[in-house]
Amino acid sequence: xxxxxxDFGPGATLYSATGPSERDVATExxxxxxxxLLVVDLQVDFLPGGALAVPDGDAVVAPLNRCIDAFARSAxxxxxxxxxxxxxxxxxxxxxxPWPAHCIAGTRxxxxxxALHVIGSARVISKATSEQRDAYSAFQExxxxxxxxxxxxxxxxxxxxxxxxxxxxxxxxxxxxxxxVVVLTDAVRAVDVRAGDGERALEEMRAAGARLIDSSxxxxxxxxx
Numbered sequence: 115x116x117x118x119x120x121d122f123g124p125g126a127t128l129y130s131a132t133g134p135s136e137r138d139v140a141t142e143x144x145x146x147x148x149x150x151l152l153v154v155d156l157q158v159d160f161l162p163g164g165a166l167a168v169p170d171g172d173a174v175v176a177p178l179n180r181c182i183d184a185f186a187r188s189a190x191x192x193x194x195x196x197x198x199x200x201x202x203x204x205x206x207x208x209x210x211x212p213w214p215a216h217c218i219a220g221t222r223x224x225x226x227x228x229a230l231h232v233i234g235s236a237r238v239i240s241k242a243t244s245e246q247r248d249a250y251s252a253f254q255e256x257x258x259x260x261x262x263x264x265x266x267x268x269x270x271x272x273x274x275x276x277x278x279x280x281x282x283x284x285x286x287x288x289x290x291x292x293x294x295v296v297v298l299t300d301a302v303r304a305v306d307v308r309a310g311d312g313e314r315a316l317e318e319m320r321a322a323g324a325r326l327i328d329s330s331x332x333x334x335x336x337x338x339x
Contacts, residue, residue: 143296143331150191150267151181154252154274154281156230157196159223165216168276170303175229177301177329178273182231184334191265192233195252195274195284198224198240205248219243237261250283259291269294273301273329278315285319295324 159165161172185192197217205211217224219240226232239256242249252258262270270293272285281302288295297319304312320326 141331142333143325143327144333145184145188145190145335146269147190148266148268149185149188149271150193150262150265150269151185151271152252152274152284153178153182153192153194153230154272154284155195155197155217155276156227156274157217157223158225158227159197159216160275161227165214165223168303168305171275172227172229174273174275174301174303175227177298179229179231181271181273181298181301181329181332182233184332185271186233188334191237191262191267193237193239193258194226194232195239195241195256195258195280196224196226198243200243200245202245203242203248204246205242209245250280251287252280252284253287253291254283259287259293262293267293269296271296271298271332273298275303276312277302277304278307278311279305282315282319285324286322289319289322289324295319295322297324297326298329299326300328300330 156174156178160168162169182192198219199217201218202209203211205213206215207213208215239252239258241252241254241256247255249255270288272281272288272295274281281297285295285297297316299316304315306312316326
């Protein structure tokens with residue numbers, strides 16, 4: 115998420131079901147044996163007060179924690195992506211890039227949100243780790259697609275930051291790799307550099323075949339009728 119602007123203005127778009135043409139109106143969706151959850155870039159520098167904060171970004175922690183716990187209880191994989199930049203990353207202003215330094219590997223700003231439930235055995239995908247290459251998508255040069263296939267994953271649930279950048283890129287790449295994708299609309303927040311960027315990103319993901327649901331629609335297998 116290295117190309118976010120620091121001056122994107124106040125407020126964030128809060129996403130919820132708004133109608134059948136824009137959101138999946140299904141009230142329930144079972145966590146299935148071929149499912150996995152991917153938490154995208156929920157790092158300190160992208161939270162309010164961080165070096166490159168997404169407005170209202172901390173609001174995604176609670177719904178994602180509920181999803182993480184549900185997937186863990188269902189014995190389904192939970193994965194976490196993160197920006198893990200070198201000190202001289204190409205996107206930083208000090209290197210001629212447009213953005214402030216953020217998510218430098220090993221620093222506090224690169225840590226996951228303090229309140230986020232991080233499962234000790236979960237896979238962490240580090241991206242944008244080379245000085246001269248940037249990456250929005252958790253699939254870009256990480257081997258994630260092969261790893262998901264090795265785990266038997268066919269459907270990927272996605273939440274995190276930011277809707278119109280790393281969530282969008284990750285969801286589109288997941289679809290391009292042939293995975294079913296479910297975007298948890300209450301567990302993402304947009305930068306909205308231009309008004310409506312977040313909504314346009316959601317529509318682009320939906321048009322690519324992703325389902326857009328509220329996390330409250332998730333149902334654990336043991337609760338199935």
